Amino acid sequence: MSKIKWLWSVAIAMGIVLIYASLSSYFIRVDEWYYQLDLPSIVLPPIGMTVAWSIVYIINITVMARTIYYKYYLYVMIPVCILGISNIIWCMCFFTFHSLMAAVIILALQSLLSAAIFIMLIKEDCISMIFWQVNLVWYIYLMCLIAGIVF
Secondary structure, three states, X not given: OHHHXXXXXXXXXXXXXXXXXXXXXXXXXXXXXXXOOOOOOOOOOHHHHHHHHHHHHHHHHHHHHXXXXXXXXXXXXXXXHHHHHHXXXXXXXXXXXXXXXXXXXXXXXXXXXXXXHHHXXXXXXXXXXXXXXXXXXXXXXXXXXHHHHHO
């Protein structure tokens, strides 16, 4: 029973992450506007961004699956799902509407939300907290990257 419960937890987490990752990628259009931006020197090449986002989504799946499996801290799912929805909004603001200031504000809020999730996980699940450190650093990196373009 335990293995089946774990598989269902992973399947549900993968479904949730697949939905918001797919919707986020729908809005990504790297066109002339993006190439005309004065990108900071800390920007990763496109393959680096792809690998980093894949790692972030795998960590999201892992944390969500552990949260679903150990039902006693399901309240962590709410901010993690809000973070996924904010990824969709960020992609829309940055790639579709070309609003750099909105992108910086959303990334600042995502960094704060990621830090809040990290604090929640310290209290509830140390293994998920260790994984979540990568997400926290990733959102702070993205915020610094976009702030470097704006300012």
